[in-house]
Amino acid sequence: xxxxxxxxxxxxKNVAYNLGEDKSATFFARDTQIVDAHSATSAVEILPxxxxxxxxxxxxxxxxxxxxxxxxxxxEEVANNxxxxxxxxxxxxxxxxxxxxxxxxxxDSSRFTQCTxxxxxxxxxxEFHLISGCTSNVHAESGRHIGVSEFFIHDNAIVTSxxxxxxxxxxxxxxxxxxxxxxxxxxVSSYVALGSVKSVQMDPKAIIKEGGLGxxxxxxxxxxxxxxxxxxxxxxxxxxxxxxxxxxxxxxGGHVLTRGKIIGEKSGxxxxxxxxxxxxxxxxxxxxxxxxxxxxxxxxxxxxxxxGMISKDELAYLMASGIEEDRAKxxxxxxxxxxxxxxxxxxxxxxxxxxxxxTKVFDTI
Amino acid sequence: MNTNILDIANLHVxxxxxxxxxxxxxxxxKGEVHVLFGPNGSGKSTLLCAIMQLPGYTITxxxxxxxxxxxxxxxxxxxxxxxVGMSFQYPPKIKGxxxxxFLDSISQSRDLHSSIAALNMEPFLERELxxxxxxxxxxxAEILKLYAQSPDLLLIDEPESGVDIExxxxxxxxxxxxxxxxxPMASRERSALIITHTGNILSTVHADVGHVFxxxxxxxxxxxxxxxxxxxxxxxxxxxxxxxxxKEKQ
Ligand SMILES: Nc1ncnc2c1ncn2[C@@H]1O[C@H](COP(=O)(O)OP(=O)(O)OP(=O)(O)O)[C@@H](O)[C@H]1O
Ligand SMILES: [Mg+2]
Numbered sequence: 001x002x003x004x005x006x007x008x009x010x011x012x013k014n015v016a017y018n019l020g021e022d023k024s025a026t027f028f029a030r031d032t033q034i035v036d037a038h039s040a041t042s043a044v045e046i047l048p049x050x051x052x053x054x055x056x057x058x059x060x061x062x063x064x065x066x067x068x069x070x071x072x073x074x075x076e077e078v079a080n081n082x083x084x085x086x087x088x089x090x091x092x093x094x095x096x097x098x099x100x101x102x103x104x105x106x107x108d109s110s111r112f113t114q115c116t117x118x119x120x121x122x123x124x125x126x127e128f129h130l131i132s133g134c135t136s137n138v139h140a141e142s143g144r145h146i147g148v149s150e151f152f153i154h155d156n157a158i159v160t161s162x163x164x165x166x167x168x169x170x171x172x173x174x175x176x177x178x179x180x181x182x183x184x185x186x187x188v189s190s191y192v193a194l195g196s197v198k199s200v201q202m203d204p205k206a207i208i209k210e211g212g213l214g215x216x217x218x219x220x221x222x223x224x225x226x227x228x229x230x231x232x233x234x235x236x237x238x239x240x241x242x243x244x245x246x247x248x249x250x251x252x253g254g255h256v257l258t259r260g261k262i263i264g265e266k267s268g269x270x271x272x273x274x275x276x277x278x279x280x281x282x283x284x285x286x287x288x289x290x291x292x293x294x295x296x297x298x299x300x301x302x303x304x305x306x307x308g309m310i311s312k313d314e315l316a317y318l319m320a321s322g323i324e325e326d327r328a329k330x331x332x333x334x335x336x337x338x339x340x341x342x343x344x345x346x347x348x349x350x351x352x353x354x355x356x357x358x359t360k361v362f363d364t365i
Numbered sequence: 366m367n368t369n370i371l372d373i374a375n376l377h378v379x380x381x382x383x384x385x386x387x388x389x390x391x392x393x394x395k396g397e398v399h400v401l402f403g404p405n406g407s408g409k410s411t412l413l414c415a416i417m418q419l420p421g422y423t424i425t426x427x428x429x430x431x432x433x434x435x436x437x438x439x440x441x442x443x444x445x446x447x448x449v450g451m452s453f454q455y456p457p458k459i460k461g462x463x464x465x466x467f468l469d470s471i472s473q474s475r476d477l478h479s480s481i482a483a484l485n486m487e488p489f490l491e492r493e494l495x496x497x498x499x500x501x502x503x504x505x506a507e508i509l510k511l512y513a514q515s516p517d518l519l520l521i522d523e524p525e526s527g528v529d530i531e532x533x534x535x536x537x538x539x540x541x542x543x544x545x546x547x548x549p550m551a552s553r554e555r556s557a558l559i560i561t562h563t564g565n566i567l568s569t570v571h572a573d574v575g576h577v578f579x580x581x582x583x584x585x586x587x588x589x590x591x592x593x594x595x596x597x598x599x600x601x602x603x604x605x606x607x608x609x610x611x612k613e614k615q
Binding site for chain 2: 311312313314316317318319320321322323324325327328331332334335336337338
């Protein structure tokens with residue numbers, strides 16, 4: 001096993017990358033250096049993207065097919081980056097991998113731009129759970145992380161992808177994620193960001209085929225000085241395709257745009273969207289932008305959004321039982337952010353909850 | 366030494382610009398249980414909310430003392446921590462916070478096993494606080510909250526409204542337990558102010574003093590069972606008549 005210094009271990013811990021935990025495969029990169037990429041099971045293949053692209057000719061066709069290399073300046077920067085940092089993960093047909101696959105990107109040097117390109121393939125009928133942590137070391141306050149991720153989820157496959165961010169105050173983050181979800185496939189994307197960052201801008205997309213399901217969850221705590229522009233887009237391309245988007249956002253001075261877009265194409269498509277925001281301070285704002293596009297009459301698409309402050313009645317009720325004001329607010333906020341993600345395995349949900357518990361920085365309320 | 370847990374003197378309370386409580390004097394001794402009767406909208410809940418200094422209730426005149434401490438400058442949590450617990454008439458839902466989490470936050474590691482069992486609340490511990498609770502479940506959860514807080518003064522707002530007969534017994538027994546009713550009067554530390562419409566609770570919970578509350582004032586004080594009998598016979602209009610007759614005699 002590799003040995004890591006104390007700040008690195010702490011950074012890893014902040015994104016749930018626990019060395020002791022059982023994993024089916026791991027990938028860990030510091031700045032542009034891949035420190036660890038190995039799999040404990042033949043069901044999971046994990047390789048540095050550079051090696052995988054050399055090894056598999058077919059992969060070159062998939063590369064930048066979901067996220068176009070000229071989509072925007074950030075993707076261009078990744079596509080042209082000489083470091084060719086990234087991972088390739090493939091889970092073989094029919095394999096149900098119980099233990100999670102952990103990946104972690106760490107920005108170790110200040111003012112460093114980390115470009116990554118990941119390709120994840122779930123072969124037909126496979127199932128696995130990916131947890132990706134992205135973080136910066138305490139001494140690396142500034143930097144940029146630009147991550148392109150392409151998910152190919154074949155028919156009847158199930159993939160949950162949980163992305164946990166923990167950054168320094170001056171870090172800018174531009175994830176570019178897209179997923180293809182085959183017939184009756186499932187893609188569950190969860191995003192957790194509970195701390196400081198300069199800005200995060202992302203809008204992961206899923207193209208969902210017949211009977212497929214795409215779920216998007218995000219839990220965001222935006223402190224003062226942070227800017228989040230976070231959305232998700234689902235294209236219901238097949239009959240009976242469905243999607244669910246839920247986001248919970250707390251702004252304590254941070255600027256938050258929370259978007260959701262569902263585009264229905266074929267009959268039987270269903271989509272729901274719920275965005276709830278809690279605004280703690282008048283220094284911040286929350287702007288919810290839900291969009292529904294129906295190109296077929298036989299669709300059920302709906303959204304609900306709410307933005308408000310902590311309810312005075314709830315606060316008074318808790319205080320009337322002897323809980324002091326700050327503690328009562330924390331309880332309400334934690335409860336608000338406690339999102340139950342039905343498609344996640346129980347142990348993963350527990351881990352996320354523990355993470356929320358550990359990384360919460362509500363002291364500035 | 367003042368043995369009163371609660372002393373209210375000439376209390377006036379406004380909600381917004383409207384005066385709801387129009388001058389009340391009320392003292393509750395250690396170990397005493399008082400009940401408040403009164404028609405809808407007379408200001409009973411407002412009185413309890415004002416004692417807790419909940420937001421929106423402004424004390425415009427008079428004072429409230431708990432254990433001899435003037436509460437005028439205190440926040441709601443500080444008042445609670447003087448030893449006051451309030452069972453709400455309409456408790457709010459708190460999403461994402463389980464009943465267990467809430468109880469843990471207020472119980473100061475008191476063992477609640479037997480109280481949870483007595484109130485049949487085990488199935489609700491992992492539920493979000495008050496979310497989707499039925500009328501009776503809400504009331505039981507509120508009483509369980511009082512167990513957890515273990516206050517010296519219980520303010521209980523209509524413990525039996527919307528509750529079926531069996532659950533009224535469960536709730537009444539629980540209130541008796543909190544009030545240490547099995548101990549002799551002299552050794553009881555806890556007191557209560559209970560709002561009741563029906564008086565049903567009085568068949569199990571012994572009350573020492575009854576008050577009739579009307580239009581923001583206490584118009585009559587006496588034996589709670591006698592008062593309840595009179596209200597059952599003549600309604601609250603009977604009380605008004607009775608007071609009028611009384612005044613004439615004087
Ligand atoms: N927030 C408020 N805004 C306006 N009026 C209020 C408010 N809160 C209470 N009131 C008014 O104060 C009066 C007393 O209300 P309160 O809830 O104290 O009555 P109550 O005696 O507890 O009645 P009930 O038996 O129906 O519970 C009512 O007329 C009510 O409408
Ligand atoms: Mg009332």
